[in-house]
Amino acid sequence: MAAQPVAYQHFAAFYDRVMDDPGPRADRVVAAIRRHRPVADGAPLHLLELGCGTGALLTRLPGTWSATGLDRSPAMLAEAQHSAPGAELVEGDMSDFELDTRFDVIACVFDSLNHLLSEHRWAATFDRVLAHLGPDGIFVFDVNTTGELERLHEDPPFVHEFDEGTAIIDVSAAQEADGSMLSHWDIRIFVHTSGHDYRLVRETISEFAVPWRTLAPLIERRFDLLEATDESGGPPSDDAVKIHVVARRPGRS
Numbered sequence: 001m002a003a004q005p006v007a008y009q010h011f012a013a014f015y016d017r018v019m020d021d022p023g024p025r026a027d028r029v030v031a032a033i034r035r036h037r038p039v040a041d042g043a044p045l046h047l048l049e050l051g052c053g054t055g056a057l058l059t060r061l062p063g064t065w066s067a068t069g070l071d072r073s074p075a076m077l078a079e080a081q082h083s084a085p086g087a088e089l090v091e092g093d094m095s096d097f098e099l100d101t102r103f104d105v106i107a108c109v110f111d112s113l114n115h116l117l118s119e120h121r122w123a124a125t126f127d128r129v130l131a132h133l134g135p136d137g138i139f140v141f142d143v144n145t146t147g148e149l150e151r152l153h154e155d156p157p158f159v160h161e162f163d164e165g166t167a168i169i170d171v172s173a174a175q176e177a178d179g180s181m182l183s184h185w186d187i188r189i190f191v192h193t194s195g196h197d198y199r200l201v202r203e204t205i206s207e208f209a210v211p212w213r214t215l216a217p218l219i220e221r222r223f224d225l226l227e228a229t230d231e232s233g234g235p236p237s238d239d240a241v242k243i244h245v246v247a248r249r250p251g252r253s
């Protein structure tokens with residue numbers, strides 16, 4: 001299989017300023033962990049984040065937890081090195097990694113899994129997660145739904161003004177016969193240089209989504225499914241923005 005090009009090479013330097021406040025999504029992950037893998041305040045917990053990006057989640061974990069972040073993009077890891085100096089950072093592919101540690105929690109959030117463009121690679125990632133979870137370890141992840149990618153395709157581009165310029169993100173998506181959806185995010189950042197001059201930074205990032213009827217068995221074949229909800233805690237739906245999942249390594253200690 002041909003290797004995918006490494007995305008985020010150009011977008012990484014702007015990512016934190018262009019994307020939404022990561023606080024609420026980090027709070028959501030920490031709350032899910034506390035519900036299903038309770039630890040006393042001050043007790044250690046070892047977490048691995050797959051697709052850690054610039055470290056938005058890693059920097060918002062309780063200080064007694066130890067954090068490892070794995071990402072495929074050297075540019076995103078370079079940002080994380082500044083923002084999360086206490087975390088161990090590893091360059092790697094979430095569908096094909098081997099670490100000699102077993103974790104209490106593995107997280108993969110803010111649609112990082114959608115960046116793998118086939119069901120086969122999602123399944124390979126779940127297998128790597130299973131191999132790296134310790135006893136009672138939990139897997140917390142989210143995905144953009146097929147409905148969300150379709151809505152983003154139909155909507156006008158997002159325009160974000162930020163201190164250094166303007167970012168325009170235009171999503172196109174197409175549905176496959178099996179109901180899966182492949183989307184391409186054309187990211188253009190007009191960086192203000194001086195006066196009326198701008199420099200264009202451009203990158204395309206692709207995302208893939210599958211219907212819940214395809215995703216659920218991929219999870220249930222490997223894990224005990226503890227929670228699967230839409231944004232507001234309702235049942236998982238292909239019309240939701242995201243599906244949020246908490247699953248446990250089977251065989252409780």
Ligand SMILES: C[S@@+](CC[C@H](N)C(=O)[O-])C[C@H]1O[C@@H](n2cnc3c(N)ncnc32)[C@H](O)[C@@H]1O
Nearest residue numbers: 051052053056071072073076093094110112115
């Ligand atoms: C949308 S960003 C999310 C970053 C971070 N989790 C957050 O909450 O801000 C997706 C991240 O997944 C990473 N990624 C994409 N494909 C990957 C792969 N196969 N293995 C590891 N990381 C990957 C990208 O480099 C990027 O940093």
